[in-house]
Structure formats: C-alpha cells, structure tokens
Amino acid sequence: MQIGEFSRITGIGAYTLRYYEKKGLIRVERDPGGRRDYREADVEWVKFIKRLKDTGMLLRDIKYYSDLRYAGDQTMPERMELLLRHRSFVEEQQRKWEEYRKNLDDKIEIYRARGVSGGL
Amino acid sequence: MQIGEFSRITGIGAYTLRYYEKKGLIRVERDPGGRRDYREADVEWVKFIKRLKDTGMLLRDIKYYSDLRYAGDQTMPERMELLLRHRSFVEEQQRKWEEYRKNLDDKIEIYRARGVSGGL
DNA sequence: ATAGATCCTGGACTATCGTCGAAGTCAAGC
DNA sequence: GCTTGACTTCGACGATAGTCCAGGATCTAT
Numbered sequence A, B: 001m002q003i004g005e006f007s008r009i010t011g012i013g014a015y016t017l018r019y020y021e022k023k024g025l026i027r028v029e030r031d032p033g034g035r036r037d038y039r040e041a042d043v044e045w046v047k048f049i050k051r052l053k054d055t056g057m058l059l060r061d062i063k064y065y066s067d068l069r070y071a072g073d074q075t076m077p078e079r080m081e082l083l084l085r086h087r088s089f090v091e092e093q094q095r096k097w098e099e100y101r102k103n104l105d106d107k108i109e110i111y112r113a114r115g116v117s118g119g120l
Numbered sequence C: 001a002t003a004g005a006t007c008c009t010g011g012a013c014t015a016t017c018g019t020c021g022a023a024g025t026c027a028a029g030c
Numbered sequence D: 001g002c003t004t005g006a007c008t009t010c011g012a013c014g015a016t017a018g019t020c021c022a023g024g025a026t027c028t029a030t
Helices: A003-010 A014-023 A040-054 A059-071 A073-114 B003-010 B014-023 B040-054 B059-071 B073-114
Strands: none
Touching: A003 A014, A003 A040, A014 A040, A014 A059, A040 A059, A040 B073, A059 A073, A073 B040, A073 B073, B003 B014, B003 B040, B014 B040, B014 B059, B040 B059, B059 B073
C-alpha cells in the first residue's frame, strides 16, 4: 500500500513516515513507479515503534532495535535483552509518576486547607 | 545568594537558570553589582518547576503558572484549577505507562515462549 | 490526452530546551 | 593595585523530532 493509506491506518503523518525511513527505523520497498510500497506487516511494526517512542525511547535507540530486527532471528537474544531493559525503564517511570502524583496531591491539599499560597 | 550557589543547591545549571529567567519562569532581583540575588524561598520554587518539567509540562505552561504565582494570592483559584488539571494529566500518564508495561510484557512473553520474532 | 490527486527527493524551516563563547564587570585576597 | 574567579549580557550553536515546500514524476479517471 502507498504512504497515504499507510499513514491513515497507522495514524502517523506521511512526512514523519518518510523521516523515520530516512532515519533507518523502517525499511520500505518501492513499486515500479518508485513509490513506497508498505506491507500489512509494517502496520504492527510502526505501531510498535510508536509505543516505544511514546514511552520515551529515543529514535536512535529504536533504530538500534530496528537494525537487530532486520538482521534476522539470530538477534533474538539481544532484542529480548533490550526489551527487558526497557521494561525496567518503564517500571522506573511508573515509580516516578506515582511519586509525582503524591507530591502533587500534597500541594493540592495545602491549597485546599489553607486557601493561601504556600510558597508554590 | 548568587547563581553559583543557587545552582549547586537546586541541581540546575547556571546556564539553565538564566534561561528560565529569560523565559519568565523565575524572577530574580539584582544586587548593587548587577548580579542575580536568589532568595531561600526560590529554592523550593525552582524545585517545583523542576518537578512540573519532569512530568511533561512545557515551559510555556509553567510560565503561565509562574505568572499567576507572581501576580499574588487572588490568583489562587486559577492556580488550583491548573494543579487539578495537571493531576488529571499525571493520572492519564500513569494509565498510559501501565498499559504500556502490560503490552511490553506480552511481547516479552512471545519472545520467551516462541523464541522467534513475532513481528517485532 | 489531460486533469487532478498522490507521490518523489532534497533541503529548508520550526519548536523545544538547553549549552556555550566572547567580551566585559565586579569583588576578594595578596 | 592587580590577579583571579565568578558573574553579566547577547547571540550563536546543538540535539531531537518533526514539518513543510518546490519542482518534478506518476497514477487514475474521464
């Protein structure tokens, strides 16, 4: 499928998709007319990229994962390791957000109770 | 206190502190020699700024909060509203990270079980 | 065959958040 | 009085991640 349709399906802009390809995150074949020809399987892949990005992974690190993936099955252990490391990162983020929520709740409670600026 | 000490105490670089002032997030008096003269109370304030930033708030939005704060106590309701809105945002982030962690666990499980790339 | 939509590439531009350098000022110790 | 170190401003530079445009090619429908 062409970039327009692929963009609609994945919710990622065409400009961004070309940018991702330029960065090496996605590899796309061309049709005889020289246009990008995305496969069905690419949909899940870029959605995965999107999730990695949404959880704070830099494009440079996503590219590293991508390179492993395109290199074939023998890179599985490395990819697994990467995912596990990323999970640790995600868990750390969860702890961080929980702490911030508590902190914020404290501030809100101060506002509510005193009704005056408490150095905020 | 001067910018160097303030920077050490808050853990925010002097370049960044000047940048924040330029952006309107912090207001700092000058001593007779024209140097920035931070107060004790500013420490808590910039640490709060830091937390807001760490939780994804844009400097532009932090500036808005800052403007309200410097405007005085009559802006309390607006500030309260802002904090509540930010808490909603934080809770949304928590849901996002939780969902993402689950998703990642699924992928990891696929890797572990099949030992083969499952479209990742 | 031609109009209109879609696509191509390369490079320029934007936003966000810093980070740094140059040239000059100021204060404290010797 | 002079050196040294920390400070001042202003503007340039850099990383990250897009976003867009110009000019040209190609595809689809009439």
